Amino acid sequence: MNSALAAVLDAQSDDNERLLAALADHGVFVPVQASGSVLFAKGADGGPAIPGFVSEACCSDQLPQAAGSVHCDAGRLLDIARQTGVETLSLHSFGGWARVPVPLLRHTMRERGRNAAGERMQLRPSSHALAIALRQALVRRIAEFPAVRTVWVSNARWIDTGVEHLMLHIAVDEPIPSPSAKRLMDVLLAEEVSLGEEDPQLGSIALNTKTHAAHLAELEGMGLDPVRAPRAKRWWRRA
DSSP states (O other), X not given: OOHHHHHHHHTTOOOHHHHHHHHHHHOEEEEEOTTSOBOOEEOTTSSEXXXXXXXXXXXXXXXXXXXXXXXXXXXXXXHHHHHHOOOEEEEEOSSOEEEEEHHHHHHHHHHTTOOOTTOOEEEEEOOOHHHHHHHHHHHHHXXXXXXXXXXXXXXXXXXXXXXXEEEXXXXXXXXXSOHHHHHHHHHIIIIIOOOOTTSOOEEEEEEETTTTHHHHHHHHTTTOOEEEOOOOOOOOOOO
């Protein structure tokens, strides 16, 4: 459940920044038909909208005609918008709702350094002092987060704008949004590295080892420098 988004919607708050942050960080549950396609809702203007609910239970309660729901992170929502041309999100909790133009979410993702649908990133190894410090810190700390399998620190360049920043791709063995990836980033920024005014912006993307296997395979082939979790030791007795 996206409890952060639910709190904003239930309160019918005008804090758009908080709403967009909750949506970008934790995603929503999108209703689907029996065929697996998205069950669209009507927007305020009568046109279609991509519906999103704060939990599966909320979707089932408010849209019983749906065959089910799937969790979609912000990247997946933008991908749906790109493929369908629907540029409005209709967000719902048990106590409130809000309409969000897709361009606002796209802008939020761009500011956070994440890969918005339709905007391609070019990744390459980075020798920046901050990237080196992050990799060294990851070697020291990654074992503290059992769900984190591999982290790549790279220089990311937006092909459409030329803007560059550092990016962490974090492969995890747990559902997205990943609490382990968030805790890891919190630890890195609070205890290991300090971002100076001259340092590049820093973004992160959590990827599930099964759901995003194809994306992870691409990362493996890019020549980036991975930091991997240590393998568990196996102990046995010789008969």
